[in-house]
Amino acid sequence: MTESPSEAPAAAAGVAERFAGIVGSDDWSADFATPKVRVSRDGWIAAHAAAKEHAPFFSWLSAVDWSSEVAVGDPPDGDVEARFEVISCLGDLDGNFVLLSTDLPKDDAVLPTLVDTFGGANWHEREAAEMFGIIFDGHPQLTHLYLTDEFEGYPLRKTFPLLSREVKPWPGTVDVEGMPSEENEEAGDGDAEDEGAAEAGDGDADDEGDDEGAAEAGDGDADDEGEDEGAAEAGDGDADDEGEDES
Amino acid sequence: MTDQHLTAMHHSEVKVSVELETPEMTLNLGPQHPSTHGVLRLVAKVDGEVITEVDPVIGYMHRGYEKLAEVRTYPQITALVNRIDWVSGFANEIPFMVATERLLELEVPPRAQYIRLVLTEMARISSHLVFMSSFPLELGAATPLMHALRERERVLDLIEGVTGGRFHPNFNRVGGVKPAYGGGSSTKKMSQDLPAGFFDDTKAAMTKVEQVCDDMVNLVLGNEIFHQRTKGVGIIPKDKALEYGVSGPNLRASGVGFDLRQTGDYLPYADLDFEVPIGVNGDSYDRYWVRLEEIRQSARIVVQAIDGMPSGELQAKVPRIIKVPKGEIYVRAENPKGEMGYFVVSEGGRGPYRLKIRSASFSNLSVLPWLLPGHVIPDLIAILGSLDFVLGDVDR
Numbered sequence: 287m288t289e290s291p292s293e294a295p296a297a298a299a300g301v302a303e304r305f306a307g308i309v310g311s312d313d314w315s316a317d318f319a320t321p322k323v324r325v326s327r328d329g330w331i332a333a334h335a336a337a338k339e340h341a342p343f344f345s346w347l348s349a350v351d352w353s354s355e356v357a358v359g360d361p362p363d364g365d366v367e368a369r370f371e372v373i374s375c376l377g378d379l380d381g382n383f384v385l386l387s388t389d390l391p392k393d394d395a396v397l398p399t400l401v402d403t404f405g406g407a408n409w410h411e412r413e414a415a416e417m418f419g420i421i422f423d424g425h426p427q428l429t430h431l432y433l434t435d436e437f438e439g440y441p442l443r444k445t446f447p448l449l450s451r452e453v454k455p456w457p458g459t460v461d462v463e464g465m466p467s468e469e470n471e472e473a474g475d476g477d478a479e480d481e482g483a484a485e486a487g488d489g490d491a492d493d494e495g496d497d498e499g500a501a502e503a504g505d506g507d508a509d510d511e512g513e514d515e516g517a518a519e520a521g522d523g524d525a526d527d528e529g530e531d532e533s
Numbered sequence: 534m535t536d537q538h539l540t541a542m543h544h545s546e547v548k549v550s551v552e553l554e555t556p557e558m559t560l561n562l563g564p565q566h567p568s569t570h571g572v573l574r575l576v577a578k579v580d581g582e583v584i585t586e587v588d589p590v591i592g593y594m595h596r597g598y599e600k601l602a603e604v605r606t607y608p609q610i611t612a613l614v615n616r617i618d619w620v621s622g623f624a625n626e627i628p629f630m631v632a633t634e635r636l637l638e639l640e641v642p643p644r645a646q647y648i649r650l651v652l653t654e655m656a657r658i659s660s661h662l663v664f665m666s667s668f669p670l671e672l673g674a675a676t677p678l679m680h681a682l683r684e685r686e687r688v689l690d691l692i693e694g695v696t697g698g699r700f701h702p703n704f705n706r707v708g709g710v711k712p713a714y715g716g717g718s719s720t721k722k723m724s725q726d727l728p729a730g731f732f733d734d735t736k737a738a739m740t741k742v743e744q745v746c747d748d749m750v751n752l753v754l755g756n757e758i759f760h761q762r763t764k765g766v767g768i769i770p771k772d773k774a775l776e777y778g779v780s781g782p783n784l785r786a787s788g789v790g791f792d793l794r795q796t797g798d799y800l801p802y803a804d805l806d807f808e809v810p811i812g813v814n815g816d817s818y819d820r821y822w823v824r825l826e827e828i829r830q831s832a833r834i835v836v837q838a839i840d841g842m843p844s845g846e847l848q849a850k851v852p853r854i855i856k857v858p859k860g861e862i863y864v865r866a867e868n869p870k871g872e873m874g875y876f877v878v879s880e881g882g883r884g885p886y887r888l889k890i891r892s893a894s895f896s897n898l899s900v901l902p903w904l905l906p907g908h909v910i911p912d913l914i915a916i917l918g919s920l921d922f923v924l925g926d927v928d929r
Contacts, residue, residue: 381797
């Protein structure tokens with residue numbers, strides 16, 4: 287990190303405040319050096335048109351489904367207001383970026399399209415539309431982008447189940463580390479041997495950090511550990527077969 | 534041929550072109566087509582040989598990584614993001630790791646940062662060398678391929694030596710990089726570091742890489758046919774490039790001197806000396822030239838980074854089970870294909886609540902419906918080739 291940690295947040299706050307002024311909003315944040323300005327749904331287009339003067343680079347647009355009911359993964363921390371948050375990212379040529387965000391109620395997820403302001407929003411909006419079921423009013427071609435024409439449902443909604451997980455619980459037998467949705471607390475305590483075994487099994491996470499766990503487990507199972515790790519690693523790559531031959 | 538013949542020919546041509554009716558026709562290219570670098574389908578409307586409208590059809594490789602990430606832990610997601618742009622797998626891992634580390638407020642040891650930087654630049658060289666070879670091949674020149682891929686193999690061997698993988702290193706760990714030679718307690722004392730002879734081998738390889746750049750200048754950039762096929766073809770003006778989110782070498786070819794390595798702080802590029810090549814015309818020729826020069830600059834960066842490689846730890850102290858505090862962060866990096874970024878929403882769990890992947894090729898490709906109309910079909914091949922996209926990076 288070339289910037290000192292104290293500099294980055296201040297710079298981000300400056301960017302957020304500046305863009306909040308440009309788009310006429312007073313609701314901004316800059317946590318984790320990520321400047322974000324909240325704009326109203328009605329002012330969505332106007333905010334982008336104003337910001338375009340200062341940040342002409344259209345980076346991306348997407349959404350977050352805020353929902354306490356989830357079919358996969360962990361639910362949010364505490365109660366959240368159920369809504370779609372649409373986020374776009376614009377950049378300037380000095381190396382700053384800003385996120386503009388607005389909320390849509392779930393029963394009325396309609397937002398005017400940005401295509402006339404930023405041509406590049408076209409595909410991003412199509413993606414958000416098919417993944418979340420958000421309608422971008424006035425979009426010239428709001429058809430499926432990735433999904434087949436017959437596909438029903440909105441896959442990135444939190445209520446949409448991940449079918450492969452329904453059919454077969456993952457990660458299979460080689461991986462004893464619990465998934466985000468099934469908290470596995472046993473790894474923390476217990477006697478040394480358990481800890482070693484847990485560590486050996488969890489594949490990638492094994493290398494993650496402290497080797498203390500393994501060291502505590504004693505020097506007994508060095509070989510086993512290596513093997514387990516190999517197995518876990520082979521198991522964790524469900525995408526393993528995808529790339530190599532392509533180029 | 535007498536003048537009379539020529540006049541007759543001329544007349545007949547004029548006559549034909551006046552009378553020839555060219556009704557609009559739909560031409561389907563792909564999804565299996567050698568020039569599409571994966572499975573891209575283009576439905577083009579053509580008038581004679583001139584494209585009037587084009588509708589790219591993507592999604593044949595959509596793997597749903599954004600959904601899959603919601604049921605995985607942070608360390609497991611590196612295995613996914615490796616496979617987005619598989620020509621530069623290592624570079625894909627960096628912004629995600631940096632995002633996770635910043636949410637955890639971890640300080641990555643300098644040596645780990647330098648190793649990341651060296652491997653990222655080597656991934657860039659390898660990715661650009663693929664482009665150096667594939668683009669001329671699509672225009673009918675097979676020789677550059679042999680030269681460029683030979684050197685790329687050298688670079689991949691070095692990456693493999695450090696990480697164990699040619700394409701999918703899966704080498705980054707939260708807080709640093711994975712110890713070499715498999716890691717784990719049994720090998721811990723043996724070595725945790727770069728393989729023996731890595732510095733010398735890498736420097737030798739960089740010299741070779743620079744030599745192959747010179748070869749490319751002679752073979753490709755000095756070639757009359759290449760000029761004819763690429764100069765003035767597929768011009769993306771500055772404002773359109775920005776509006777469509779075109780990034781990386783494609784943006785710089787259009788004359789925008791924007792490089793996240795200069796402005797960002799995700800890796801210690803500020804310590805190193807390099808230039809950012811900028812094109813003038815934004816045509817296919819400039820896009821080739823910019824990448825060629827970037828290889829030289831990357832080779833420079835690698836040599837400097839090796840000379841200045843700090844010693845020390847490879848990984849910060851991290852808890853065994855990584856729970857990331859609540860927060861939202863967007864981190865982007867200059868990948869070989871352009872801006873790659875991850876928007877991570879953490880709700881305090883062991884996996885992200887939402888992961889938005891911003892991949893460069895997606896936006897670079899989205900300019901096609903605007904760019905292609907008005908060009909003839911052979912130019913379509915040249916333009917597609919010059920944009921240097923990978924469908925895994927488009928479809929995610």
